[in-house]
Amino acid sequence: xSAGDFLTLDHVSKVYRRNQGFLExxxxxxxxxxxxxxxxxxxxxxxxxxxxxxxxxxxxxxxARLVSGLMAPTSGEISFxxxxxGKAPRLQMIFQDPYSSLNGRWTIEDIIAEPIKVHRLRQGxxxxxxxxxxxxxxxxxxxxxxxxxxxxxxxxxxxRICIARALAGEPExxxxxxxxxxxxVSVQAQILNLLRDLQKNLHLxxxxxxxxxxxVRIMADRIGVMYLGELVEEAPSExxxxxxxxxxxxxxxxxxxxxxxxxxxxxxxxxxxxxxxxPPSGCRFHTRCPFAKDICRNTVPPQxxxxxxxxxxxxxxxxxxxxxxxxxxxxxxxx
Amino acid sequence: xxxxxxxxxxxxARRSRFANLRRAMLKAPGATLxxxxxxxxxxxxxxxxxxxxxxxxxxxxxVLDSFIPPMWMTDGVPDFPLGTDDQGRNLLTAMAxxxxxxxxxxxxxxxxxxxxxxxxxxxxxxxxxxxxxxxxRLADVQLAYPALLLAMIIDGAARAALGAERSVATxxxxxxxxxxxxxxxxxARTIRSSVMIERDQDYVSAARITGRGNLSIIVLHxxxxxxxxxxxxxxxxxGIAIITEATLSFLGIGIPVTSPSLGTLxxxxxxxxxxxxxxxxxxxxxxxxxxxxxxxxxxDHLRDVYNPRLKGRS
Numbered sequence: 001x002s003a004g005d006f007l008t009l010d011h012v013s014k015v016y017r018r019n020q021g022f023l024e025x026x027x028x029x030x031x032x033x034x035x036x037x038x039x040x041x042x043x044x045x046x047x048x049x050x051x052x053x054x055x056x057x058x059x060x061x062x063x064a065r066l067v068s069g070l071m072a073p074t075s076g077e078i079s080f081x082x083x084x085x086g087k088a089p090r091l092q093m094i095f096q097d098p099y100s101s102l103n104g105r106w107t108i109e110d111i112i113a114e115p116i117k118v119h120r121l122r123q124g125x126x127x128x129x130x131x132x133x134x135x136x137x138x139x140x141x142x143x144x145x146x147x148x149x150x151x152x153x154x155x156x157x158x159x160r161i162c163i164a165r166a167l168a169g170e171p172e173x174x175x176x177x178x179x180x181x182x183x184x185v186s187v188q189a190q191i192l193n194l195l196r197d198l199q200k201n202l203h204l205x206x207x208x209x210x211x212x213x214x215x216v217r218i219m220a221d222r223i224g225v226m227y228l229g230e231l232v233e234e235a236p237s238e239x240x241x242x243x244x245x246x247x248x249x250x251x252x253x254x255x256x257x258x259x260x261x262x263x264x265x266x267x268x269x270x271x272x273x274x275x276x277x278x279p280p281s282g283c284r285f286h287t288r289c290p291f292a293k294d295i296c297r298n299t300v301p302p303q304x305x306x307x308x309x310x311x312x313x314x315x316x317x318x319x320x321x322x323x324x325x326x327x328x329x330x331x332x333x334x335x
Numbered sequence: 336x337x338x339x340x341x342x343x344x345x346x347x348a349r350r351s352r353f354a355n356l357r358r359a360m361l362k363a364p365g366a367t368l369x370x371x372x373x374x375x376x377x378x379x380x381x382x383x384x385x386x387x388x389x390x391x392x393x394x395x396x397x398v399l400d401s402f403i404p405p406m407w408m409t410d411g412v413p414d415f416p417l418g419t420d421d422q423g424r425n426l427l428t429a430m431a432x433x434x435x436x437x438x439x440x441x442x443x444x445x446x447x448x449x450x451x452x453x454x455x456x457x458x459x460x461x462x463x464x465x466x467x468x469x470x471x472r473l474a475d476v477q478l479a480y481p482a483l484l485l486a487m488i489i490d491g492a493a494r495a496a497l498g499a500e501r502s503v504a505t506x507x508x509x510x511x512x513x514x515x516x517x518x519x520x521x522x523a524r525t526i527r528s529s530v531m532i533e534r535d536q537d538y539v540s541a542a543r544i545t546g547r548g549n550l551s552i553i554v555l556h557x558x559x560x561x562x563x564x565x566x567x568x569x570x571x572x573x574g575i576a577i578i579t580e581a582t583l584s585f586l587g588i589g590i591p592v593t594s595p596s597l598g599t600l601x602x603x604x605x606x607x608x609x610x611x612x613x614x615x616x617x618x619x620x621x622x623x624x625x626x627x628x629x630x631x632x633x634x635d636h637l638r639d640v641y642n643p644r645l646k647g648r649s
Binding site for chain 1: 536537538540541542543544545546547556559560
């Protein structure tokens with residue numbers, strides 16, 4: 001781990017085992033299970049925001065739970081930089097669903113004060129209350145809201161409360177698991193603005209997980225693209241959009257509907273996401289890739305690095321920097 | 336940056352809670368009536384022993400006054416509005432003592448069941464796996480026995496173990512424990528299923544990432560969120576517990592005559608039903624029915640209020 005590295009994931013995998021029946025257990029056959037995260041290596045440097053994008057079911061939320069320590073990886077290692085005293089950094093997480101992430105029986109004051117009390121960041125009732133009020137103002141709510149219960153707030157306001165709670169823990173590392181996906185577009189913009197201001201002012205190191213490319217483009221310094229549990233490409237944010245190396249990244253960028261009125265066409269990625277319990281052989285993307293050749297079906301692609309500090313997993317050195325690529329032809333679909 | 340904060344407006348909140356209560360009472364006059372009946376019986380049962388001579392002590396009996404019928408019948412005396420029993424006890428006073436014992440036993444046994452079933456259900460739901468399987472199979476086995484039979488078995492076993500020499504307090508403790516143990520399964524199952532839903536919620540994950548341990552998460556986060564349905568069951572079970580205790584006492588294996596419950600009074604009066612002194616057992620019966628029916632209606636109402644699926648219907 002080099003000096004600037006804050007968090008490193010070293011070949012991390014997570015396998016969800018299927019519940020085995022009594023007879024299967026007797027037979028001692030290995031049921032295998034679903035490889036939700038497969039051999040992911042990733043580094044987050046101090047003060048940097050790394051974005052993770054991918055379709056639903058690609059394992060990005062599982063990765064978030066692994067990093068947060070809610071689950072242990074099946075194999076591989078997740079290590080944080082420890083401070084001088086050898087203590088692990090304080091973590092906080094912001095969840096997708098602002099409704100289930102707040103305890104409905106607690107007042108807003110109690111909710112936001114919890115991390116302060118657990119980490120003993122302020123002493124005394126008055127100091128804690130003052131800090132809660134300060135945080136409420138910081139996220140655009142009013143100190144009077146502290147007396148209320150979560151049920152009295154809208155989704156956007158609840159997400160602000162979640163952000164205030166996360167900040168109350170004075171986290172050194174923040175995990176954001178689709179923090180805006182459950183919100184209206186107008187509210188999304190407010191929350192993103194708030195998060196960006198906080199990023200700038202508090203110099204947070206964070207992992208930002210989303211399926212929305214335009215969101216991750218605004219928020220992240222570097223972006224990782226996940227497909228079926230694998231990290232297929234990773235690059236600095238602008239580099240990824242300017243010069244994607246992996247066909248999946250290109251297709252993902254093209255699939256996002258944009259506000260450009262000159263181009264009303266949509267480019268969905270052909271085919272279905274394969275069952276992660278039985279991933280395709282060779283390159284996992286070959287069933288949907290417009291450039292797939294025989295080698296892709298049989299051989300796992302190597303991990304290549306780019307001169308711009310990125311990496312990607314593809315057999316070919318494709319130039320995907322401009323123009324949409326045509327959706328896969330019929331013969332690929334039937335393959 | 337300093338922000339001026341107004342003092343929390345606690346009185347306002349309290350007032351609105353009061354207003355809520357009044358609105359709820361107007362919306363459900365039946366349940367309100369039951370609540371009033373329960374409260375009145377409570378007050379009567381707990382105040383009378385403070386101001387009157389205990390009829391179950393020697394000084395409280397007067398054999399000369401025995402078998403006096405209720406005051407509106409011929410031979411009735413205004414001093415004994417509901418008549419007297421075989422020992423000349425004023426039934427009105429005797430029933431206060433009986434109700435007091437019944438209520439105490441009912442509440443204590445519900446609390447025992449709640450504590451036992453609640454904690455086992457919490458552990459089963461939170462830990463899961465083998466612990467969960469063990470506790471729930473235990474519950475399944477217990478469900479195969481009728482609760483009353485189980486209470487009798489526990490009661491009998493405890494008596495055999497403690498021998499013939501025992502105080503009233505021991506007898507009541509045995510009854511309370513046996514009824515409590517007989518009814519833990521329902522609480523355990525309800526709590527377990529609620530806990531299994533709550534433990535996967537994001538607010539629990541947030542608390543865990545913040546650094547809360549399992550115990551604080553259970554006590555501070557999960558418990559407040561799973562209590563409502565269980566408290567409703569407890570209300571309904573209060574009626575069942577009182578009936579169970581009355582049945583045990585009626586069968587002569589519950590509370591001794593020196594500190595009677597309603598069931599003991601009914602059993603006592605039962606001996607004279609054939610000879611025409613019906614009032615000795617009918618009054619305790621009516622009081623028992625009124626109390627248990629009131630508790631059940633109130634419990635049903637609470638269940639409707641707390642069940643979000645029934646919301647909107649009335």
